[in-house]
Amino acid sequence: MGIQVVIEVEKKVLASGLTVCAHCGNDCPDHNFAYQEKYFCCQGCETVYQILSSNELCEFYSIDQKPGATRINARTGDYSHLDLPEISHQILEYQDAEKARVSFHLPEMHCSSCIWLLEQLYKINPAITVSQVDFGAKKITLLYKSQEVSLRQIAELLDKLGYPPDIRTEADQLGNKAANNVNRRLVMQIGITGFCFGNIMLFSFPEYLSLWDAPEESATRLFSLLNIILSLPVLFFGGFDYLKAGWKAIVNRQVNIDVPIAIGIIALFSWSIWEIVSQLGSGYLDSMAGLIFFLLIGKWFQQRTYDFLSFDRDYRSFFPLAVKRKTETGEENVPIEQVVPGDILFIRNQDLIPADSLLLMGNAMVDYSFVTGEAMPVRASIGDLLYAGGKQTGGEITVQVQKAVSNSHLTSLWNRDIFRKKDEERFSVLIDRISRNFTFVVLGIATLSLVGWWVAAGLHTALYVFATILIVACPCALALTAPFTYGNSLRLLAKAGLYLKNGTVIEKMAAVDNIVLDKTGTLTVNDDSEVSYYGITIENADAAALAAVVKNSAHPLSRSIAKAYVAKPDTLVEEFKEYPGEGVYGIANSVELIIGSRNLLHRYQVTVLHPVTNGSTKSYLAINGQFFGSFLFSNRYREGIEHTLQQLSSQYQLTLLSGDSDAEEQKLKPLLGNTSTLLFNQSPADKMANLAVIQQQGHHVLMLGDGLNDAGALKQSEVGIAVADNINQFFPASDGMLHAQHINKLPQFLQFSKDNITIIRSCLVISLAYNVTGISIAVAGLLTPLIAAILMPLSSISVVLAVTLATNVMARKRGITIKS
Amino acid sequence: MSVIIVLIAFSMLLALAFLGAFMLSMRNGQFDDTSTPQLRMLFDNNAPAKGKGSKASEEKEL
Structure with missing residues (x-):
């Protein structure tokens, strides 16, 4: 990329x-x-x-x-903007007169040596007093003496060591912190509930074995009272979220899985208290603690996400924090939010243009591939408008800002409503639908039994049956099915290269019937192109020299040429000169080479004999002052993509929305199938609008894109998946991230998501069977604490085992995990 | 019978002490990062550099 x-x-x-x-x-x-x-x-x-x-x-x-x-x-990165107090305040976690604490995300951290080195930073710079690595999150936390070393120096040291920090602003870090707090609370809930569950079981043990035949009243009373005390934290801390969610659902007049769970918990607790207080028995507090404990474990299982990935980033994480602005005396760093129209900025090679600006000076060769989808860098002349998000590849340019950063052509996309609304969606629509019917049936049976037993045997027995039905009907197994299926699948998919935001995405993936694709960077490789050469045959020795010379340039076209020719190890590059935006000049093994534009060849008195007149991207080649021929560049498609597209087109309606020109339409059409639609020259807003049109026809759309120009469409679609070459790379907000080298597994991933739904449906049958058995026992008035204590964990554990096993088997069958 | 009550009292005290220890360590963030410590414990602390005893003693002071 x-x-x-x-x-x-x-x-x-x-x-x-x-x-x-x-x-x-x-x-x-x-x-x-x-x-x-x-x-x-x-x-x-x-x-x-x-x-x-x-x-x-x-x-x-x-x-x-x-x-x-x-x-x-x-x-080497430029970290001079870290000297600005406005920026360093946003980044520092803590600061006083002497010391400061900061956390950096270091994407390059990859092995235990890295941990070792990064935790020994004090040996390199003694002003760093503490450095601690969190390997899972690829994060380092540093405590340093702010009088002796600056934030900028620390960032520069990390960069020099090969760990360029990915510096984020407060907003990004806050998200991380909130997630961390939620996780801490959940683990605390599990710990405390687990503790109480274990002890309640222990005190209930005599009851299970009917050891209280002898009239040891005092001990029974003591154990029951201890159980009540132990069950309080379970109910009010461990089960709080479930009670709250159930209450919220009833207030909103929605019946979902939380309602029967909340009813079950309340029934368990109140009936048990009643039994113990009125000395009728010892209650079902062990079942209640067990139920909440298992539910929390299920929650934990599906909540474990990827610390090192962030699925909610907008353009701000892609743009620099600060830019260089011209002043009367020279230049200054200024935070990007403070850039106003009229400012004159300096943009260096490989820097982003932060706002729509006019080119004032310099050779602009702007790479828009990430923001518009145009594959090749665009040359701009003085006075041209450069769009925000483009990357300068060449020398330094001077630009004048026309619009504020947030109102620029590309970034204004984020001002739309769709980016403001926070999606608070149900975990599983499927489970909710089933539990709605389930709840009504259970309440119906319970009420009927209440009336029936009241008439037959009096109020007390009737209430007992009513409560026990609600207790055994508590859909513990039902509630665990989805978290464990999706949780396990998320893990299997991540191993295969698809990182999804959460389990809901799997359910949505299974419902997809339309796939929208982006071309540049998704179907094609971004920083590499297919090179074809037309002209006089290049001799082997010259080819080696050519490869050696272009290897010195970081320009994407040079890199493509370098891949096409093999450099010999002993080739000596005697001279090398790069003309930004024009080409390269070099001498290697006494062979003089010029590769570049017509202008560049002219500068060395070489006439282009056969100019390429069609619109394709080209470079001319001259060897030893003689014109040789031209290189033509075209998109390089990802390996095996043809086969993948054919597989997909047999099951899904495909649409291509590309920001690039329609030069490759003829090549793409047969790959995508006859019924496919191909649209070119699409702006980010067009993509979003066209996707919405498909949705209005009642289709569920999966969007596959990579760049900022796809951000709107990714958000608009039911399932937005970003394709990235590297998990450390920035990708726009999406529901998932697909490692580009695994893009060919997409049909299998989609099939696997459908398997997940099948697995859940079959396990629902198992859990319902348990519930029917339990309810039948309860209706007959035969439910004892022992049966309840066995039934609840048995159903939960068997369902958990079944789904875990089934997802593993299906993943292997679909070729997602490979048998070792 | 009173033996059981005494034993239960002690066992609860002991269990609560462990629960307290768990809560304390949770609050201190011991469970936030579960992947680094398993790698970190494999490093040799302050392994003296070969043939440079003087440096090794300096390291200890750090």
Whole structure:
């Protein structure tokens, strides 16, 4: 994608005699970077090694295999904006006169060596007093002496070590903190409920075994009273959320799964208290504690999410925190929110344009692939309007801001209502629908039995039967089916490369009948294109020189050419010059090469003999002052995508909404099937509108997209899935994230989501069977505490085992998990 | 019979002490991160650098 440098540690078998980089383990044929008799592939790797060795931290290399990530394409970040108090206040968690605490998200953290090194930062800079890593969240928390080291210096140190911090503002961090607090509360509820459950069981044990034949009244009374005391925290702390949810549902006149659960809990508690107080028996408090305990475990199981992924990010997490603004004397950093129309900004190579602006100076070559879907960088001339979100690839440019950041062409998308409304949806629509019918049936049976027994045997027996029906009808197994099915499936899918936000998404996926696709970055690879060469045949020696020269450039087109030709390890690049937005010039092994635009060739007195006249992206090549030919670039599709699209088109209606031109329509149409619709030159708002049209026809839509231009459509769709090459990369707000290399498994994922629904339906039959058995016993007036104590856990555990087993088997059958 | 009551009183006290310990550690955030400690405990603390005894003693002071 090129937004973040993709780190690839290639697992090549190295031929003997080749040198590998002492830091990252990549092969480095040229010995350009050497330090203490060790060789490095690039300056970045050498710097990391120097810092580590001078601080005696080389143990880093012995803890885990291949701990170092290559720095060859890394770009040293600019953290000067961290000196601004407005920004540092937003980032710091705590600050006083002497010390400060900060947390950074470090996406590059990947192994135990990383933990070791990052927790030894005090050896490199003693002003850092505490550094603690949370590996699951890829987060580091630092405590430092703010008089001796600045926030900026810390960020720069982390960057230099190969862990560029992904700096987020307060708003992003708040979300994380809230999730953390919810999790803490849930674990606390489980702990306390579990404690009470265990002890209540212990005190109920004599009752189970009918040990109280002897008139040991005092002990029975004591145990029952202890049980009441122990059940209070269970009811008011552990079960609080269920009672609240049930009450809320009744107030809103909706009957969902929470209602029968809340009724069951209340029936259990009040009947037990009545029995104990009136000395009729010892109640069912053990069943109540067990029920709440299992429910909480189910909640915990489905709530465990991926700490390192955030599914709710908007453009602000993609844009820089601050930009460089021109002042009378020079330049200053200014927070992005304070940029106003009329400001003059400096945008460097690889920086984002934060707001719609006019180009004042410099060679602008703007990569809009992430914001509009246009695959190739666009050249702009002085006076052109550049849109916010575009990335400059070339030299520094000067621009004048036309609109505020939040009102720019792209970012204004987020001002729409759809981004404001917070989706508070039910966990499982399927379960809610079933439990609505279930609740009415149970209440009906209970009322009938109440009346029947009242007539036959008096009020006391009638109340007993009424209460016990409500107790055994409590749909514990029903309530556990969905959390455990979805929870387990989420985990299996994540292992296969699809990270979903929550279990509801699986249910929605199963209902999808329409799939909308984006082209650039989703079906195609963003930072790579298909290269074809037309012209005089390039000799092997020249090809090696060509590869060696273009390898030095980070421009996407150069990288594509570099992939097409093999560089020989001993090729020496004698001269290299990059003309931003125009091309490269270089001499390697005494071969002079010019690759670039017509203008660039002219500058070296080379005439383009056969100019390419159709609109495609091209580069011309000249070798030793002679015109050779031209490179033409076209989109490179992801491997195996044809087959995947064919599979999908047989089951789903496909639509393509692309921001790019229609140059590839002929190629795409047969892949997507005859009934498919292909629309090109779609703006972000068009995509959203066209998707809404499909929904209005009553279809359920899954949107597959990658860029900010898909953000609206991802939000609008029933299931929005973002495709990303790398899990560390930014992706817009969505319901799930699909690792691009697993995109071909999409048909299997969709099939698996349907399997999930089948599994849930069949387990509902099992749990209903338990309920029917229980209710029959209760209607007959035969329910004893012992039967209740057995029935409740038995039904729950068997359902949990059944769904876990079934999801694992289906995942294997669909090829989602591979049998080892 | 009173033996049981005494034993129960003691067992409850003991169990409550553990519950208290759990709540305390929960509040301190011991359960927030469950993946790092298992890796961290494998590192050797302050392994002295080879052949540089003087440095090793300095490290101890840190």
